[in-house]
Amino acid sequence: xxxxxxxxxxxxxxxxxxxxxxxxxxxxxxxxxxxxxxxxxxxxxxxxxxxxxxxxxxxxxxxxxxxxxxxxxxxxxxxxxxxxxxxxxxxxxxxxxxxxxxxxxxxxxxxxxx
Amino acid sequence: xxxxxxxxxxxxxxxxxxxxxxxxxxxxxxxxxxxxxxxxxxxxxxxxxxxxxxxxxxxxxxxxxxxxxxxxxxxxxxxxxxxxxxxxxxxxxxxxxxxxxxxxxxxxxxxxx
Numbered sequence: 373x374x375x376x377x378x379x380x381x382x383x384x385x386x387x388x389x390x391x392x393x394x395x396x397x398x399x400x401x402x403x404x405x406x407x408x409x410x411x412x413x414x415x416x417x418x419x420x421x422x423x424x425x426x427x428x429x430x431x432x433x434x435x436x437x438x439x440x441x442x443x444x445x446x447x448x449x450x451x452x453x454x455x456x457x458x459x460x461x462x463x464x465x466x467x468x469x470x471x472x473x474x475x476x477x478x479x480x481x482x483x484x485x486x
Numbered sequence: 487x488x489x490x491x492x493x494x495x496x497x498x499x500x501x502x503x504x505x506x507x508x509x510x511x512x513x514x515x516x517x518x519x520x521x522x523x524x525x526x527x528x529x530x531x532x533x534x535x536x537x538x539x540x541x542x543x544x545x546x547x548x549x550x551x552x553x554x555x556x557x558x559x560x561x562x563x564x565x566x567x568x569x570x571x572x573x574x575x576x577x578x579x580x581x582x583x584x585x586x587x588x589x590x591x592x593x594x595x596x597x598x599x
């Protein structure tokens with residue numbers, strides 16, 4: 373069976389510090405990978421998605437970046453965090469097109485920037 | 487710009503009664519719709535979906551209705567159970583832009599015993 377894990381689960385960081393959130397998928401190959409963010413009172417906002425190693429599509433201009441160094445690994449990074457980066461970050465994967473199935477989400481990472 | 491809107495941030499319903507969650511969308515190109523359920527401190531999990539070629543899809547206690555002319559869909563939970571207390575997200579995708587889902591802000595459902 374397929375599993376997805378992301379870490380850390382909780383993170384408190386000062387403004388201006390770097391960020392690295394990691395996500396790995398097991399039990400499948402060549403998944404589509406996604407990073408979403410849920411800010412307070414808002415829906416899930418797609419930040420990045422990747423359909424293959426080294427292929428990253430950015431949806432929202434911001435100070436965040438994503439990388440996919442391996443087939444089943446997706447990393448969300450920032451060089452300098454802003455207060456507005458606080459939120460609940462979710463990694464997800466899909467078999468392929470989302471209109472033929474659904475997204476499978478990780479447990480989430482709660483980021484608080486102080 | 488929110489293309490998927492859930493205008494009711496919360497809903498309280500008595501156990502055994504029907505829960506009706508509403509979702510509106512603005513993008514007429516959306517042709518696939520999903521509902522996700524989320525418990526605190528967990529990632530969302532898929533609940534039910536519907537393609538634009540249908541107007542109803544049923545799975546056990548959950549039924550999704552789609553009204554394309556009104557750009558509106560709803561999720562019915564009958565009967566509501568305490569374990570249904572969660573945040574429900576409506577999501578939509580465009581067939582030609584099929585790697586992304588647009589999510590609504592969510593509706594928090596509380597089922598009272």
